[in-house]
Amino acid sequence: MKFDKILEYQRIDQELIALENEVAKSKAYKDYASAKARFDAAKAGIIKLSQEAAEMLAGYAKLTGRADKLKESLDEFNGILDGVDDVGETDYYIKQIASISDEITALEKEIQRDNDRIDGINAEYKKTFDSGVKATDEYKKAYAAYNAFIQEMKPRVDAMQKALKDLRAGIEPAFMEAYDSLRTAKKFPAFVEYEVGSDVCGRCFMELSGDIKGKLKNPGDYAECPNCRRILFVPGK
Ligand SMILES: [Zn+2]
Incomplete structure (x- = not known):
C-alpha cells in the first residue's frame, strides 16, 4: 500500500531512537x-x-x-x-x-x-x-x-x-520531507493512522474541521493535522 514504506521507515527510525535513548540512559x-x-x-x-x-x-x-x-x-x-x-x-x-x-x-x-x-x-x-x-x-x-x-x-x-x-x-519525496521535518521537531510518530469519520487527530486529539475530514475519506487519503502538523492517513490502499 501507499504508506507501507514510510511506515516501515518510521518503525525502524523509532527503534533507532529508542536505542539512542537507551545509550543515553x-x-x-x-x-x-x-x-x-x-x-x-x-x-x-x-x-x-x-x-x-x-x-x-x-x-x-x-x-x-x-x-x-x-x-x-x-x-x-x-x-x-x-x-x-x-x-x-x-x-x-x-x-x-x-x-x-x-x-x-x-x-x-x-x-x-x-x-x-x-x-x-x-x-x-x-x-x-x-x-x-x-x-x-x-x-x-x-x-x-x-x-x-x-x-x-x-x-x-x-x-x-x-x-x-x-x-x-x-x-515519495513529499512524504520523506514531511517526515524529516516532523522528526526534527521531535514529533513522533510523524505519520498517524486516521479512522475514517473520526472527529479528532489520533495524536494531538485536536478536533478536525469538515474540510480536513473531507480529505480523509478513502484508503490512501492523507492530510496534515492543522494543529500538530502530523500526517494523518487512511490505510488500506
Ligand atoms: Zn494533530
Whole structure:
C-alpha cells in the first residue's frame, strides 16, 4: 500500500531512537560522563594552579633581585668608615646603612611570606595532580567501558541505518520531507493512522474541521493535522 514504506521507515527510525535513548540512559554512559567531568575539573585545577605558581615565582624572583641589589649597595659601605673622623659624616653613613638594612629585612620578610605561599601552592598542586592522575585513570576506564558498550550495539545500529537508507530511496519525496521535518521537531510518530469519520487527530486529539475530514475519506487519503502538523492517513490502499 501507499504508506507501507514510510511506515516501515518510521518503525525502524523509532527503534533507532529508542536505542539512542537507551545509550543515553545507560550506566556506561553515565559513568563515562561523570568521569569526564571529574577529569575536566582536575585538568582545569592543574592549569589554574600552574598559572598561579608561575605568577608567584615571577614575583618572588623580582623580590629576591631587589634584595640582592640592596645587599650589593650595602657592600659598598664596607670599610667606608675606616678613614672617616667627622662625627656628622659617620652619623650620615650609619643612618644610610641602617636604612638599607631595614629595607633588606622588610624585603626578606616579604620573600618569606611568598615562599610560604609558594609552598602552599606546591602542596595543593601535588594534591590536585594526584587526583588528576586518578581522574585520568578513571576516565580512561570509563571511556573504554562506554566504547565497548557502543561497539556492542554498533552492528544493530549500522543495520538499522542501512535499512533506513535503502527505504528512503523508494519513498515519495513529499512524504520523506514531511517526515524529516516532523522528526526534527521531535514529533513522533510523524505519520498517524486516521479512522475514517473520526472527529479528532489520533495524536494531538485536536478536533478536525469538515474540510480536513473531507480529505480523509478513502484508503490512501492523507492530510496534515492543522494543529500538530502530523500526517494523518487512511490505510488500506
Ligand atoms: Zn494533530
